[in-house]
Amino acid sequence: MLEKINSYVWGNGLIILLLMTGLLYTLRLHFIQFRILPYFMKIFQKRENKCSQFGTFCMSLGTAMGTGNITGVASAIRIGGAGAIFWMWISAFLGMALVYAENCLSAKYSTETIRGPIAYIRYGLGSTTLSGIFAFFCLCASFGMGGMAQISTLSENLYKCVEIRPILLSCFVCIILYVIIKGGTERISGVAKILLPLATFVYTIICVATIIKNKQKLPFTFLDIFSEAFGLKQAMGGITGYSVAKAVSVGIRRGIFSNEAGLGSSPLLHSASENYSSYKIQGMCSMLEVFIDTILCCTLTAAAVLCSSVDMTVNSSFLPVTGAITDIILALLMVIFAFCTVIGWSYCGSVAFCYLFGSNSKGFNIIFSLVAASGAILHSQTVWTISDIFNGLMAFPNIIALLLLVKQVSKE
Numbered sequence: 001m002l003e004k005i006n007s008y009v010w011g012n013g014l015i016i017l018l019l020m021t022g023l024l025y026t027l028r029l030h031f032i033q034f035r036i037l038p039y040f041m042k043i044f045q046k047r048e049n050k051c052s053q054f055g056t057f058c059m060s061l062g063t064a065m066g067t068g069n070i071t072g073v074a075s076a077i078r079i080g081g082a083g084a085i086f087w088m089w090i091s092a093f094l095g096m097a098l099v100y101a102e103n104c105l106s107a108k109y110s111t112e113t114i115r116g117p118i119a120y121i122r123y124g125l126g127s128t129t130l131s132g133i134f135a136f137f138c139l140c141a142s143f144g145m146g147g148m149a150q151i152s153t154l155s156e157n158l159y160k161c162v163e164i165r166p167i168l169l170s171c172f173v174c175i176i177l178y179v180i181i182k183g184g185t186e187r188i189s190g191v192a193k194i195l196l197p198l199a200t201f202v203y204t205i206i207c208v209a210t211i212i213k214n215k216q217k218l219p220f221t222f223l224d225i226f227s228e229a230f231g232l233k234q235a236m237g238g239i240t241g242y243s244v245a246k247a248v249s250v251g252i253r254r255g256i257f258s259n260e261a262g263l264g265s266s267p268l269l270h271s272a273s274e275n276y277s278s279y280k281i282q283g284m285c286s287m288l289e290v291f292i293d294t295i296l297c298c299t300l301t302a303a304a305v306l307c308s309s310v311d312m313t314v315n316s317s318f319l320p321v322t323g324a325i326t327d328i329i330l331a332l333l334m335v336i337f338a339f340c341t342v343i344g345w346s347y348c349g350s351v352a353f354c355y356l357f358g359s360n361s362k363g364f365n366i367i368f369s370l371v372a373a374s375g376a377i378l379h380s381q382t383v384w385t386i387s388d389i390f391n392g393l394m395a396f397p398n399i400i401a402l403l404l405l406v407k408q409v410s411k412e
Contacts, residue, residue, distance in 0.1 A: 002385045009392040015252060018262045021399050022094025025101045028410045033096045036287050055189025058196045059347065060269035061289045062340030063146070064259050065196065069293065070203075070314050070334060072254055073301040078312045080250030082221070083228030085302045087251025088258070092294035095261025099286035101402055101409045106267035107279035108412065115351050116268035121401045124408065131355075134264065134397040137390050138352040144387030146345020147372030152383065154338040155376040157331040166377045174373035181346045182365045185272040188343045199336040200297070206329070207300035209321045214307035221306040258298060259290040263391065264398040268348045279412060342372055 026033070076084045105120040114122060118138075122131035155169055180191055211218060229247055260266065266289065270282045301314065309317035318326050346368050353364040375383065402409075 002382060002389070006385050006389050006392075009389050010253070014392060014395060015249075015256065017399055018098070018256060018395065019091065019094055019252065021262065021402055022091075022098045024406060025097035025402070025409070026094055028406055029097055029100065032100055032283075033093055033287065036096075036284055036291070055193050056185070056270055056273040057285050057289065058192040058340075059185070059189050059272065059344045060266050060286065061292060062192045062196050062337075063265050063269065063344035063348070064289060064293045065200065065297065065337055065340065069258060069297045069337070070301060070330065072258060073298050074305050074309075074312055074314050076250050076254040077302060077305060080247040081228045082224040082302075082306055083226075083230070083247035084251035084254065085225045085299065086229035087248045088255040088298060089295060091252045091255030092259055092261075092290050092298075095255065095259050095294070096287040096290045098261040098402070099259075099266045099290055100283035101406075102262070102264065102267040102398070103270050103282040103286045104279040104409050104412050105401070105405055106271055107282050108408070110267075110271045114355060115271035116348075117264040117398045117401060118268075118351065118355050119271075120267075120405065121397060124405050125401055130397045130400065134394060135352040135355045137393040137397070138264065138268070139349055139356065140390040141387065141394055142345045142349025142352065143368065143371045144383065145391045146349065147342055147368060148375035148378065148383050149387045150338040150342045150345075151372050151375030152379055154335050154342075156379065157334045157338075160331040161328055170373045170376040173376055174369045177342065177346070177372060178365060178369040180343055181350075181368065182362070185347060188347055189272070191343060192340055195336050196340050199333050199340075200292075202329075203297070203333055204300060206318055206321060207304045210304040210308055210317055211300070213320060217307045218303065221303055224306065225302070255294055255298075259294045261290055262399060262402070263394050265345070265348055265394075268351055269344060271351070272347060346372075 073085075073088075076088065080087075102117065105124060106116050109119040109123040110116065111119060118131045118135050121134055122128055125131075151173055154173070155166065158164070158169065180187055183190075229251075256262070266286045267282075270286060273282070305312055305314060305317045307317070308320065315326055315330060318330065322329050346365075349368055350364045354360065
């Protein structure tokens with residue numbers, strides 16, 4: 001039953017809605033994606049006393065950067081072929097306009113206590129009911145996709161490196177999580193801006209080394225991506241329609257799962273910045289996150305896999321470069337990415353919790369730490385399915401607001 005519900009939530013309707021809204025904003029904002037390059041060097045120049053712009057950037061990027069950038073890309077290639085990567089780029093390009101719009105509206109309407117989509121749904125649309133629905137879905141998603149599911153992935157990968165009893169790992173994770181998130185956005189962003197750049201740098205170096213080692217195959221790799229995206233290669237075998245449809249579907253879905261554009265998590269996280277009054281800075285930062293997450297990191301993964309892997313897995317592609325420690329390196333990287341996702345989502349959940357129950361986040365911090373840590377014990381597909389459902393449900397009230405407030409974003 002849950003799988004059926006999940007297939008409806010993440011069906012063609014939601015995917016088309018996200019893409020069309022992204023296309024609408026791309027046109028209304030005059031292809032703002034192309035205007036980020038001369039501007040992004042200025043983004044982090046201002047220094048704040050508490051939660052810096054770079055800190056919130058890492059917090060937000062951390063929720064998007066995860067195991068999907070590693071195993072998800074390889075899976076997309078196996079299912080949809082090399083052409084899926086092109087359509088992943090398309091979803092990211094349109095998603096950049098979406099996250100700009102989200103953060104523009106959030107900067108305009110957020111207050112000290114009501115932030116992100118909750119703020120622009122309540123004050124922009126004037127709907128307390130819809131803002132409450134979004135907050136409820138966001139809270140559930142933070143416990144599921146942002147908490148239990150990520151800790152489940154973290155523990156599975158950690159078991160590859162050390163032998164530890166699940167109950168002990170769960171207790172350890174619970175304590176570490178609580179110590180970090182009870183320190184608020186300052187501590188969360190402080191941890192994120194140490195762990196995330198380090199993990200991303202190591203992963204990028206390994207990908208680049210793998211690509212250089214197989215550089216003679218690189219032109220053919222990109223030729224496959226473009227030719228399979230439009231069915232030119234498959235036309236030889238007479239299976240063009242089905243193959244292209246599969247590439248489009250898988251690529252776009254993986255792209256949305258990867259960067260979370262349109263789901264509402266990005267403006268919630270950016271609202272923690274002291275420099276939040278500037279909608280332009282938040283919008284540009286959020287576009288840069290999507291670019292790094294999907295266009296850069298996912299492309300590096302795809303190029304490394306397509307250049308060097310026979311079975312289209314990241315492990316086999318990295319093996320000639322990292323040797324016997326390949327599994328350990330990948331496991332540790334996925335542990336870091338998963339942990340950054342958890343602490344980032346804890347902030348999203350706390351904002352939703354405080355809005356719904358009108359209390360401070362102290363009680364939420366304890367509850368979140370306990371629920372998230374249980375993922376080390378509960379390795380259940382049901383957890384992932386429920387998490388997927390609430391993650392997708394967040395998009396509906398958010399997209400409704402974005403469509404109805406498009407004139408305001410254009411005006412700003």
